[in-house]
Amino acid sequence: MVNFARYYVDFIRRLFSNIGEFFKRIFEAFADLLFNDVVNYFKNLIDASKTFGFLDWLIAIVVIGINVIFIIFIVIRLYQFLRHYIRFAKSELDKDELLEEIALLSQKTVELADEKNKILQLKMGNVTGYSGQDNPFDDKPKVITSRFAKLIQVDNTYKNQITSVTMSPxxxxxxxxxxxxxINFSASKLGLYYDKKTIATYFSGMATSKIMILEGISGTGKTSLPYAMGKFFSNDSAIISVQPSWRDRAEMIGYLNEFTKKFNETDFLKELxxxxxxxxLNFIVLDELNLARIEYYFAEFLSIMEMPNVSEWKIDIVPDTQPGDPRRFENGKLLVPQNVWFVGTANKDDSTFTITDKVYDRAVSIIMNQKAEFIDAPPTDGITMSHEYLESLFLTAQKANPITPKTMDNLEKLDDFIAAKFKITFGNRITKQIKAFVPVFVACGGSEIEGLDYMVARKILRKFETLNLPFLQDELAELITVMDKLFGKNAFKECTLFINDLRKQF
Known part of the structure; x- marks a missing residue:
């Protein structure tokens, strides 16, 4: 044991001696580099300069100057690095202190919220006689307050009303x-003018999808069209202004406040x-819907409306059911009825977001870039119409005016050409929409080719905007030739105009 102790003591002495020698040599090296050898540097320079000529002195001055500048640069960079590091370390310490303060404030917030809830509970006990426990000797009826103030108002408004629609002949x-x-009602009663094609497209869009998008430059009547529709059908449209801050469904529908246990209801939820x-017929207008990303705040509606069973079109509002909840809720969910259409207006400028394919594929887009001309219409009253009656008109039109087999065959050929040349195709969803849109458009007074032209332009060719078009000029020209061959010379006016606009951009 004594021998090992002696060995270990010698080992420790030698280890620390080596460590001391290591730092000593480093210190001596820095001393030689920066102090001891500096004198020798100058002596060597003086000795060597005795044999310098003019050119030697010129080169020496340039080289020495460069070296001095380099050393100054290194010193400055080291100084900046140390200064930055000190600031960073100081900011990290400040962050730690702030995090500690935030944690303390959060804890105090929770404590204050608990005290607030206790005070509210005491106040409720004084007002209603409720102290948090059931009193078996109290015969007074318990007061049940709802967490949905606005929706309960709707329940009370329609409590004793007959809501069925009685249509006159x-x-x-x-x-x-x-x-x-x-058209005559809008012109004579509202001073709003629309052409037949726009209105035919609007009604055909209603038969195709519950989501419609009105696009175009400002002042062409995008918002006024669904407004006029509400007036025409004797049920004012609900106009909801989309805010740029909308990031998710809570901004549009509302949310349950965990502190107050009340639901923050929105106008959109109340109207729905x-x-x-x-x-x-009901129209809920999302005015300037692309001020925020619609695929974020409207995502749940986009998903449920893809379900073939309309009884599954349910929106989750709250996770549970409580006494006093609105009558139309089913286990905290609200069924989206079939008599409502969501109409969005959209501008395209620097303040708006791009509407994605996910939205366009599920909606019917109507372009409104021109004002309709003045119409000297006779005085015309509005109309009373049930949702069931309008749906029957759509179904009758779809049965009476199915797309001809020849047109469908030509549409498949056009799809094959676009898929081969542009690597873009459309699936069953768009085919289903075309089969629903075109027959109603024909029943509204249009032609089959005209309706198909509109849908191909809005549903398929619109996707070309994402392609590298400068390298596809020949293919675009060939596409116009193929459409003329399949559907007739200049028959696809909307598509041709759209393609030519794309070609002009490059």
């Missing part, structure tokens, strides 16, 4: 007369809930 009209009547009581 004058209101039981077909689609062409419906379009003419709306009210449609569950009605049997007529």
């Amino acid at each position: 004058e209101d039981m009209i077909g689609l062409p007369e419906l379009i003419n009547r709306f 809930y009210e449609t569950t009581y009605r049997e007529d």
